[in-house]
Each structure stands twice: as structure tokens, then as C-alpha cells.
Amino acid sequence: MRPKRAAVWVACVCVAQFVFGAADAAEHVISLNLCTDQMLVLLAPEKIAALSPLSRDPALSFVAPQAEQLPVVRASAEAVLRLHPDLIIAAPYGAQTTLALLQQEHVPVLRIALAQDFAGIRQMTRLLASTLGVPQRGETLLIAMDALLEALPHPGHGVRALVWEPRGLTAGPGTLMDAVLHAAGMTNASDGSRISLEALLRHPPELLVVPTAAAYPSLATSLLDHPALASLPRRAIPPALTICAGPFSAAAAAMLAR
């Protein structure tokens, strides 16, 4: 429950492995991670050489409709090099070997840490917008986000809510969903640990925040339909709004505050 601390953390981790050849902004950008895909589509769709395949999954990606019209590439060095990108954007972890190979070929790689609160979102958006040479668009997105956030009730005696994900994972302090809950004027009933169904029922929150139902079942997602939970008030948020942080995270807060 310390957004300032999270922002500092984001700032420290944010700049990693930054290689810039020229001072010009990139024109052929490839994103290899779902979260950076979405930011790229929002900020500079005309500069996209390719996105990761997950960007087209409507269950996971906020920008799925736009991504349908854009090229996608798997995170293999060969496929990526064939597109002659002048910048690659990726998350801090993952695709290690691919990115190492690309760096060997002197392709600039930018690793962006995933933001965990709204201050982090602002930082990440500005960094990315300036790297892509479109700082104004970044500001436009953030102005819209802040406007949405202003309209929401401020933290006070908020509803005690719990974000409960399949397999008992909860969103504890310092996570994105924690920031979203606070933005919606609620308090977070979780301390970050996993809780079982029985533990949940023993100390039920006032509101259960769950992902919207998946198109196809799994044991984890169908657990959310257990009859024991029927009497607990719940709000469902599409995973596309909660998996990655971005200006659209304010929409998640708005859905909760309604």
C-alpha cells in the first residue's frame, strides 16, 4: 500500500540495456511482449514492424482489434532480423537468448519494466513516447487517464475488496491491481499471499474482484463458479485491463467504482 515506493522502484529498474546508434527516433519497431505491444499500438502504430502474437488475443489484449491489422512475429532472432527493425522493445525478463543474439547484431534493444502503479504508468508512457519520438501523444494519453482518475471517488472509508485470481492468487500491496483498487476508492483486503477457497470464506471481503469468465473452462477458472461463492458480491474485470499496465488501467478503476 505504498505507491510512492513503487514509483521509486520503477524508476530505478526502468532504464536497462539501452543501446542507441543514432539520435533519430526509430521507424521500424518490433515489440516482443504483450504489455509493450499495447503501449506501442497506443503511441505509434505507424512505426510498428511487428508485435508479439498475444497482442491479437481479445481475452488478454486491450488492443486486439487493432493488432488484427498489424503484423505479428514470434520471438525468434531469425524471424525478427528478417524484418530489419531499428528498435526492439521487450519486458525485463524473457526471450533472453533471442535478445542477446539481436544485441550481437547491433540492433538496439529497450527493456521496459512493467509498471505497478499509476506513477509508474506515467513514467513508462513518457519514456516510451520520447524514445519513439512522439512525446505529445504520450502526454495526450496521460491527460485522458488522469481525467478519468480524477472523476473517481478518493480513498477514504472504501469498500474492502479482494482481487482473487484463479489458483488462489491475490493482488497484494505494491501491485497494479492494488493501485487500481485504491484509485476506485477501495481498500485492499489482501496481503499478497495465496489464499484457498476455504480461507477466503472464513474471512470474506466485502467485494470480490475476479476476471471475467474465460471462453473455455479450466479447473482454475471454473473454481470462480463454485457454489460456495455464490452469495459473495463480486465485480468482474476483463483480464485485458489487468494483465498489463497502461493508461487503460484507469478504465479498470472506473469499472470498479461504478
Added chain:
Amino acid sequence: MTLWLALLLAILAALSLLIGDATLALPDGLIFWQLRVPRMLLGLLVGGGLGLSGAVLQGALRNPLADPGLLGITGTAGLGAVIAFYWGLGVAFPPALLVGGLLGAGVGSAFLLGFAGRAPSGPSLILAGVAVSAIAAALLALALTLAPNPFALAEITFWLMGGLADRPLWQVALAAPAILLGGAILVSLGRGLDALSLGEETARSLGVPVARTLRLAAVGTAFAAGAGAAVAGSIGFVGLVVPHLLRPWFGERPGALLPAAPLAGAALLLAADMLVRIAPLVLPLSAAPPVGVLTALLGAPFLVAVARRGAP
């Protein structure tokens, strides 16, 4: 002796209702009826079905290593259930999960007993079962990899190791008639299994319909063990261990084991389930391990001991 076993089972069932994850107390109504009671009932039904199938399979195949898990029947049941569940067939038609499990178990059972007819010797039968089990597990992993829901593959431990937790009461109610039907079929085979002790031809000369007895053993096992596996995953070794635990008390006549086998199987599974629920309190575990882990850890050395005793 059977009465003592029933008493033990009643005590274990009552204890099971008191143990939650990380607590030992009587819970409130909702938790009790929606979580503890289904878990206890499932343990009774699945454990009973496994114990009885194990006793019948060992008698029918004249093999002390026979077990519905080892012979691949719970594996094929799990495969059928996975295909029905993860592709959403259960959404429109809730019993699809059970039907998938029963069909899968039926295939495994039929293959096994067909094979047993041609090569009834002990080791080759077990090898055939192991092959079926391995194929079923591989196809299960493949199915989970291809499943549309991204959480599917991580759930492979549930299907291969089993679990009684968080199954809603309606699923238990769905499986119950199938397991009880299978149990009724299996329990009626006592006379035939006794005659089979002397070999299939001698059993026929005693007037026992051997082919029908084996077929009923296959069908009964498919229902009793397969329905359980569809809801609780593939819990192994209960069917193997139960007859061996009972023989010192009840003698080696296969028919004598049948009334006690479901009681012993249920007691064994409930005890194992309670132990895995208590485990996080005494060991540095973040969550209770699947119950099949415990039955495998105890059952596999048992299997080795039995196999060595029988080896020339």
C-alpha cells in the same frame, strides 16, 4: 473385522470434516456443507471405488499387482474427462465430464481385458497396463497443451496426481451413482473370482461364466474407478494396496475381500487426504500437496515389495 473397519471409517469421516486447510476446528455452515462435506463424500466414494476395483482386478486377473491406476484405467478415464472438460462440453451439458471419464475408462478396461485373454501371465499383463498408462498420460499432457484455456497445462498435476479439494457438491452427486453402480456390479463377482483362483478352465468346469465375469469386472471397474477419476483425477496405488492390507485378516480368498475392500479404500484415502491437509502445518509447504503424491509415496515402495516377494 468388517465391523471394526466400518467403525474406523466412520471415525475418519468425522475427523475429515473437522480438518480444513491450516485449521482444526468446526467451521461455519457454508464452509461445512459446501467444502468439507463434498470433500469427505468424494473421499469415501473415490476411495471405496478404487479399493473395490483393486480387489476385483487382482482376483479376476489372478495377479497381486493389478490396480486400476497401474493398469491404465484411471489414466484413460482422466484423458476422457480432460477432453470433455477443457473443450467446454461440460458447459452446455454438465454430465459431459463424467461421460468423458466413463468412456475413457471403458476404452482402457476393454483393451486391458482383451489383452488379458491373450496373454494372461502376470508380468506381460502389468507391462500392457503400464503401456496404456503411459500413452494415456502422454495424450493427457498433449490435450492440456492444446487446450484453449491458458491455465490448462498447469493443471496437469491435478489430473495425474489427483485431488479431492474444492470439488463442488454437484460434481460429487454426479459421480456418486456411477461409482455406486460400479460397486454393486463388482461386489456381485465374489463367487466367480473364487472359482477363478483355480484357473479359467477349472472355473468354467465349476459352472462359472468366466467370460461374463471378466467383462463385468471391466465394466464395474470402468464405472467405480473411472467415475472417480473424472472428478478427482488419477489417484494411484489405493487399489493395489487395499487387498494386500486385508489379506492377513480376511484370508486370500478373493471373494472374502470384497465386502471390506471399499471400506478399507475409503479409509485409506480419507486418511491420506487428512495428512496432506495437515502437512502445511508441520512442514514448510505453501499449500497442501495433491493427495496422489502421498498415495504414490506410500504405494510405490509397497509395489516393489510385493513384486519382489513374487519374483522367483
Added chain:
Amino acid sequence: MIGVSHLSATLGGRIVLHDVSLEVAPGEMVALCGPNGAGKSTLLRALAGLLPEIGPPEPCRVAWLPQGARSAWGLTVEQVATLGRIPHRDQAVAPVTRALQLCGIEALRCARVDRISGGEARRAMLARTFATEPEVFLLDEPTADLDPAASHEIMRLLRTTADAGRMVVIVLHALDLALRYADRVVVMADGRVTADLPAEQALPAAAAAFGLPFGTDPAARLLPKC
């Protein structure tokens, strides 16, 4: 009466019985003799109703004991004998006890068949057939594991049983026992009946079936002087 008439049977594509006829009347003990592979066990199976060409079995009336009969489990002697009551769908104690006494194994009734000697286990298996109280006994090598004294004891038992009006058909390798105790000896070779003679006349034919020259037949030396 029990018998087969002009029976031919195949097993796995091979002809094992060729136009075999045999009839046994109450009070008769018939010995089936001949070399290995002659079809004796198959004929016994046919009489038991176990061949697809002839069937079904008559479990209350006919008791069949195969060669090398074993139990898959460590049953007690008494439990094995009680299996003989399966056709009657009861567990009547009296016939079982009588069967155990007749076969001389009552003292071991609580012993496990896998923990007694081969001969004792063979007696337990035989007791199972007696527990059924059948009209017909079809026995394949019942004296195989028994020492000579025990063999004669069992043969005397079977003789008494036949004399009491039962039918006994017995496959024997021991020609001396066959010639001594049986009423008739049926000699088989290559799936055919080569001779069906009263016991006292059967020796030459039996010796011939084994390829032994008559007169120097070692079995003759074993015949006790009656």
C-alpha cells in the same frame, strides 16, 4: 452315462482329436493312456464340456481336475475343497469334511496350499472334486506328485468311488496303476483311440503305443502279484 461320439477337435489349426468315440457307464473306471500329445487331456476336456465343439459343462454332475492344478492364491486346504461347492451355490461343511477325510488331508485343513508339500497340495485339489459330490470324476494325472504308497491309496479311493456307482475317467502315465485299478484302458496316439480294452488285456496295446516291445516292458515288472 457319459461319453463322446465320433468327435473331432482342432486347437490352433492343429487336429488334436480325430473321430474319437468313448462311452463310460456308471460303476466304471476308465484309464486313458498314451504318449504325450496323444490327445488324452483334450479328450478329458471334451468329456468335461470344456471344448467349443462340445459343451456346456455340467458342473453339479461332472468334476474335472486338470493336470498340474494350482491355486493362484494362498488359500487354505479347506478353502480349496470348499470351492468344489460352487456349482451347488452353498458352503455346506459336511461334504467338504468328508472330501478332506477321503483324500487323507483333513489334518491339514487349515494349512495354506502354498506351504505344504506338492503331494499334499495335490490331495487338496482332489478333495475339491470330491466336495462337489459329482456323478463323474474326470481326473488328469491325479497321482503325479504322489509317492508310490500315496498313489496306491488314491487309486484305491477312486476304485471304491467307481464301485459305489460313480464314473471315473483318469489320465495316467503310470501304466501299472492303470492296469491294476481300472476296468478299461483306452490307449490313444496322435489324436486317435488305438485300443479300448478291458484292463487285463490292455498291456500289449499300451506298450505298443509307447513304442515299447511287449514282454520286455518294464511296466510288467512293476505289476504286483495279486
